[in-house]
Amino acid sequence: MRLSPDEVVFWQSGIFKLNATIVFTWGLMLALTLGAKLITRRLSTDLDRSRWQNLLEIIVTAIEKQIEEVGLGQPRKYLGFLGTLLLFVAAAGLCTVIPAFEPPTGSLSTTVALALCVLVAVPAFGITEQGVTGYLGSYVKPTFIMLPFNIIGELSRTLALAVRLFGNMMSGGMILGILLAITPFIFPIVMTALGLLTGMVQAYIFFILAAVYIAAATRVRTPGPVPETAL
Numbered sequence: 001m002r003l004s005p006d007e008v009v010f011w012q013s014g015i016f017k018l019n020a021t022i023v024f025t026w027g028l029m030l031a032l033t034l035g036a037k038l039i040t041r042r043l044s045t046d047l048d049r050s051r052w053q054n055l056l057e058i059i060v061t062a063i064e065k066q067i068e069e070v071g072l073g074q075p076r077k078y079l080g081f082l083g084t085l086l087l088f089v090a091a092a093g094l095c096t097v098i099p100a101f102e103p104p105t106g107s108l109s110t111t112v113a114l115a116l117c118v119l120v121a122v123p124a125f126g127i128t129e130q131g132v133t134g135y136l137g138s139y140v141k142p143t144f145i146m147l148p149f150n151i152i153g154e155l156s157r158t159l160a161l162a163v164r165l166f167g168n169m170m171s172g173g174m175i176l177g178i179l180l181a182i183t184p185f186i187f188p189i190v191m192t193a194l195g196l197l198t199g200m201v202q203a204y205i206f207f208i209l210a211a212v213y214i215a216a217a218t219r220v221r222t223p224g225p226v227p228e229t230a231l
Helices: 020-040 051-070 075-097 108-140 144-182 186-218
Strands: 009-013 016-019
Touching: 009 020, 016 020, 020 051, 020 075, 020 108, 051 075, 051 186, 075 108, 075 186, 108 144, 108 186, 144 186
Parallel strands: none
Antiparallel strands: 009 016
């Protein structure tokens, strides 16, 4: 039983190797890119629209609504990054029904890469919204003593994002593999359906957590009203 798609090596030359994680990651990105290109090549503003365009608009609208409900005032600004994260993780979970497909999110290297993307995006959006001084100043609030704790918090939540996604995706694959080995085929089919649901839930959780971190980084702190007793 394989614990990670990293163990499936298709080609190797010295220290360079092409494993299932790399192949399926790039294959999934290519499929999502081509799918988006095909769906958006003939967009229409009329009432007569294709089913694919209607589906795309439903997905985009739902993602924007979720981003706005998290607390980000301009969801279109964050739609490209957060929407891509959600669709990639969700697609990786849904493609597990394809024979011989190894979800790249079952590899710690992939989940770490996704978490690092969030780690970079949080200060990037924060600096864009508050400026360099305003964003860096949040690390020393309410006092300068909080600086190391805030830095540790940034790094620890990034690690938590990676390990959470990796652990849940890997455990689902292991459970399915064990059931296939010791039970008939009917029960594993149910577990496969449950695994698809788990993959979608993990994609949503990863998306929401990334949005929450970005919302916290982009929140502009304005001074509150002066109490009347102080006037």
